[in-house]
Amino acid sequence: MTWNDGLATARPNVPTGPTVPQGVPLWPAGGQNPPQQGLKLGAWRLDCANASHMAGLTYAFLVFHLLLWTVLATLSHRAPPWDNIEQLVWQQSLEWGYYKHPPFPTWWVHGWTELLGRKMWVTFFSAQLSVVLMQLFIWRIALMVTTPARAFASVVLSSLAIYHGVHGIMANHNTLQLMPVGLLLWLTLRAVRGEGSAGQVWRWALVGAAAALCLLSKYSALIWLAVIGLWLLQDARMRSWRAWGGVALALLVCVLLVSPHISWLTQEGSPGLNYAGRAIQGQNDPDQIDHWGRLAKFWVIQFGRVLPIFLGLGLMLALLRRANKKVGQAVDEAAHPVLDPAGERLSASSEWRFVLFMGLGPMLLTTVLGVLGVRLGSAWAATYFVMAGILALACLPLKPPSASPQFVRSVLWAGIVLEVLLALGMALGSGWLADLTGRGARSNFPAAKLARQLDRVWEAQATTPLRVVVGETWLAGNVSVRSKYQPLVFIEADTQKSPWIKPHMLEDCGALIVVDGRDLAEPMPAAMRELLDRAEASGRVKLHWTRLADRGPQLDVMWAVLPAQRPEACPR
Template sequence: MSARFRPIPGPVPTGGPAPEALPRAQWQQLLAFALLYVLVWSVLPPRLLSSLPFDVVESISWGREWQWGYYKHPPLAPWVLHLFYRAFGNVGPFLLSQLCIAATLGFVWLTGRRLLGPQRALLGTALTMGVAFYTRPALEFNHNVAQMPLWAGIGWAMLVALQEGRPRHWLLLGLLGGLGMLTKYSIGILLLCLGLYLLLGPQRARLRGAGPWLALAVLLAVLAPHLKWLWQSGWLPLTYMGERSATPGSSARLAALGFLATQLLNHLPMLLVLLGAALGARRSLPAAGAALTGGPRGYALHTTWPGYLWCLALGPGLLLTLLGLALGLRIRDMWGMPMWAFSGLLVAAWLPGRWVAPLRTPVLRGTAAWLVLATALSLGYLAFGAQLRHKPARTDWPQAALAAQAAATWDALSHCPLDVVAGNYWLAGLVAVPLAQRPSVLVTGDARFSPWVTPQRLLHGGALWLREDDEAPAPPAPLGDPTVLAALQEHRGQWQLPWPHDAQAPALTLHWRAYVPARCSRAAPAPSNF
């Protein structure tokens, strides 16, 4: 093998076996805390909320259709979420979020061991949980949360491929990259950063070998069915993404700087944990002069792959900010959720060598304290947020009562199962998701948004159309097609339901129209109130 293509090793030991990050007993305690944390964040939120979060409702209604794409996003996250909801009910979405976080931390740990050794890897992984994105925002499983483990997995797989150089590692990198693009297109920012690292960094000779091109081929093969769907759909998600990122006026570039400021703010708990740990362990920390191991300037990045760690930890966030500044794109703050998986490792890499062992226990304790505080605050807000805000959030809607009312109304009019619920993607999905019949959602707007609802399907099974006002336009296409309407019996009414967290507040009033095929029609009138 040519020396140019010889696998490059990870960190070189300084003598003797590598020190363990934690004794077995402490590993067991850490694992017990992690399992308890996952259990609390998976089981308690659905018991405190009266409806599933917005993105969860929307994704479940997509995932049950098993399409190769949806008008906003690629398909992988809705598919997986639908399976978890079928398996675990309302606990499923919250459990899936925590499993995504756990997998992310696992990849961070594996990456850290290769770059920094076990002790710094443990510190960096613990500090990652100090990024606020990993706590309250992760309650709502969406495409940003789904990206997290794939983002971290791609970073790890690329490192392994560069260090080991075996075809199977490049195959794995391509597979993870393809799955990442099937989750959300913004993972392309990470792939672009890694591509630039290969092109401009010390590993550019790798491009002369087969590995990177093998990874690219696998990525494209995994993505091929979705690319075909994109072409057939008229590039719907890209149109949506362009509209969402467009900002009128001159504030777009300032918004990009605001994005960067928000990302820094989300790192504040991490910095406070590290500061508290340093203050708590200050008596056991060596003097600065004795601790420095990085040459005459003292502090140095403790890794044999400094450029790669910089690229992973900061490259995507900075690149996205630059794109926003240069192109005037409106960057959403939550797009940064998966981008900071490796920022904790970057902090750990800069710690003086003799500080690592003394900081280990204080950092772990500080991270645990932060997570306990974040858990208490988040669960308290879920339980009492409606009263504090004096208005309901999406998760305060009476989802179970709405679903029961929809089923009762439809059963009074039709002896056929409810097959389609039409309306805006929040209201229709909120009603459709928990129903045992698993009806499809027909989204108001462009008929291409719901290709699974055809005129033939409506003629066969009918639909229930819901809205919050009674002055809505014609029913959404294809339900509004005159031929379809002429063949269905129309019934109208309204529901009034109390809010779960404030029975004294004005009732939630919804208007409905039921379109029933003649073969399914019942003679009994429909109930108008629940």
């Protein structure tokens, strides 16, 4: 089967080069050379009309995006966001489900930690890699509706969304669903476009596998499947039983791949459905505003999270206007090749309708659910703006043409400047400014110092290696990740939340119990209280929260050591 979708050749029905009326020379007479179409980037001269060159520039920009956010987050954070710690805790064991969410994002993080180590920066990398792969798949769709240079512009604009940048370092189930969603959309469009081709059966099977990955990432994938279903119903290429046979195959593959998770979800005592039900009813969100206020808040938050795309558009337009003036002063209008304007416009094809459905459908459908009474969470829309970069192309002018160096240079500079500003804002706000203002945030939490002190406490009190740390996910997870022993985390002493903890572990090796001093005034889970009552030794670790000893709160952690009953059975 072939997968060519316009990268090396012109996209279907959309011209990508100059169209010259019969009898009109492409370049003016008189022996003049054609205007320079190359864009010089260091030692590399880019031909902006060459699809392969634009592909190389797109790949380079995606690598820049991945490295920028990963490196700056690693340098600025002393501890990752709460969701990243949660994934580092859950990935201690590969399960078919975890007490709050489906398993695929945790499998994804597990794979990268197995390869690169169970470290904070790996969570930033794995989250942003999901963003970059999503952008890669959506870029392939963009090539079907516009020119390669404008498809590159769509990638640049998409990268500016808060969900793909600032929130893109969060290894939560929203960010880690981006890659499966992008893959599903690209494979679906490829399957519909390939009706009658030799590889059609395999294409629909792959669509089913991608749909399964989306559902195994987060149940909000049902919104995407509903929108895709509506698009299939209206597409003329699906008006045959053979076409719907492919959809049936995709559904079958999806159900088969998801069935182990469904079995886990429906087993007696499984917490997954309870958590999902509370999320739909808004019980996981303490916000108590009324129904319409909540719906308005949802839309306001989404506007704020795509606002950088509008800022990017504004900067691009300003740079393009400046480029137009320079070209108008330096080069006679007759020196430019005659371009077919249709080559610069977005296609009015079925592929463009697909972009409209996938760009607008999820938000509209979710809004309808909100109107009907579902209490919407702002993070539900994290994957809804994957097409935003393509939709934004409608605001870019046709002059200078996308194959011109002026256009590509303007897009590239706008993207780099705003990406760097956003990433630096995240890094400074999470690191230096948090310390300077004396703010005790998760990003400047002294995880390494705390873990070193608790390692010394354990070594002074116990005769076995530290194999289990008991406590709340955030605190115990940070200790586990930074400890030289890399112990397993027993989340709140709850076996349902921590299936990787076996009954004999505490008896063989004992455990270190950690509790944030601020939580001691609150009711403690009964299982945690029982373990504390069995502890042989206890104490407190106190240290400055921020990097500046004279600013910020003091971290106060109570520790307790649960003795090993069979130390000879504890692995060394």
